[in-house]
Amino acid sequence: MAVHRVAFLVFDGMKMLDVSGPAEVFAEANTLGARYSLRYASPSGEPVRTSIGTRLPVDSAAADLDVDTLVVSGGDPLVTEPIPSELTAAVRHLRARAHRLVSICTGSFVLAAAGLLSGHRATTHWRHAQLLARAYPDVHVEPDSLFVEDRGIFTSAGVTAGIDLALSLVERDHGADLARDVARSLVMFMQRPGGQSQFSAPLKMSVPRTPALRSVTDLIAAQPALEHSTDSLAVLVGVSPRHLTRLFSAELGTTPARFVERVRLEHAKALLDAGHSVAASARAAGFGSPETLRRIFVARLGVSPGHYRARFTATHSDPRRPRTPAGDRSRTDRTPSASLRCPGTN
Incomplete structure (x- = not known):
């Protein structure tokens, strides 16, 4: 079995879970027979500071990577500050080498700024979906989807949706049985029910002029x-x-x-x-x-x-009611969906 090279492109202010969550899915798949190599790169090759304040070392500069799947993490600065030109340049450079392009959460803004989402369907965190649609009108934003695939480009919603997307990529690469074993091990759904709308904030209505x-x-x-x-x-x-x-x-x-x-x-x-x-x-x-x-x-x-x-309504279990871990319920009696589009809206 050939090694599949997964590279995470990171930057100052990136969400730690946007990298660690999907990386754990690929790493867990390796314990069950997959062969993913995981590498981490920044545009300059320098370590980056994450959203939780820790410094994340990297393996190399983006220009030095050979990659099969490129994963672009998200981060709050991507929607509050101009996206650095070196970040978009790194994405364009690596896109030419990668067979598969993935963004987690607001990482979709990097892909859009690099011109890689033009004419594509895509999603991002529900809080920023309207901004993505306004800033890049040539991108067909699907605000309710947990993740979307369009012609080899995969975009996901909020941080935990990136974990769902990574699991679906494992299913694509190695089949439903191995992906199901990963889901059970990590106590997660094979396919999470519903879309982003169930997580979104209450409706904010525009005040009519009339x-x-x-x-x-x-x-x-x-x-x-x-x-x-x-x-x-x-x-x-x-x-x-x-x-x-x-x-x-x-x-x-x-x-x-x-x-x-x-x-x-x-x-x-x-x-x-x-x-x-x-x-x-x-x-x-x-x-x-x-x-x-x-x-x-x-x-x-x-x-x-x-x-x-x-x-x-609650974060605790009812002690009177036995519960089964979510991962053990996750589609064990159903055929896993081959589609990467979730029904319906982190």
């Missing part, structure tokens, strides 16, 4: 459980349903019905976060029935409200 539309959105936000049909909302502010629909489209880029659904979904998430039952959350948010809430949750977030509630 007073009538502002009155409508304020009412929906304050009392999501009311009827809120387009006709009833139009009567409330004295405009025709067609005109109200035009206002929603022009100022908010959506329809009245979709806006109501988004607000209700955010309200239901907040109630579930606070520990309310699925049935109570469905009623209070205006969905009417738990089944309607479940259908909307699965369609929009990729998980059921019950699973969402279990995942986000």
Whole structure:
């Protein structure tokens, strides 16, 4: 079996987990029969300081690497400061040598700045997806995906999604059985349910310019459980349903019905976060029935409200209820997906 050379391109301010997480996946795969060599490089060949304050030594300068898979880590400076030209130059140089190009979290901004994502589908951390789309309009950003593959370029969402992506690469290289053994060993999912939306912050609505539309959105936000049909909302502010629909489209880029659904979904998430039952959350948010809430949750977030509630309401296990480690449940009774696109939104 040939050695597969994985190189991590690092820089000052990089997220430590963006490197250590995927690297552990490849290293664990090696204990089970894979042959990955792991190397670390900076543009200059000098050590870098990570996001947690430690210094990370590197093996070489980027120009001296031979590489099969190049992994570009993310970091907060990539979205707050200009991306260094030496970093984009290093990526372009290594891209010419690498068979596979990978970015973790905001590492996608480096790829985009280097011109390597032009015309490609890509993702990044949900908090920065809109910025990536605005800054690089020729990139087709998929804000809900945990990771995306497009013509040999792989991009992932927040830091732990980089671990998911690394596992999927192991599956591509060595098959589902070895990848499943890695997942079990690291106690992780083979394919994490849902997308990024389940992790994202509450909806931040733009303030409409038109007073009538502002009155409508304020009412929906304050009392999501009311009827809120387009006709009833139009009567409330004295405009025709067609005109109200035009206002929603022009100022908010959506329809009245979709806006109501988004607000209700955010309200239901907040109630579930606070520990309310699925049935109570469905009623209070205006969905009417738990089944309607479940259908909307699965369609929009990729998980059921019950699973969402279990995942986000506590960090401890119920001592009265035996639990199985996530890795031992991870798709052991299902055929692993060959797709790198997750359903649906760290």
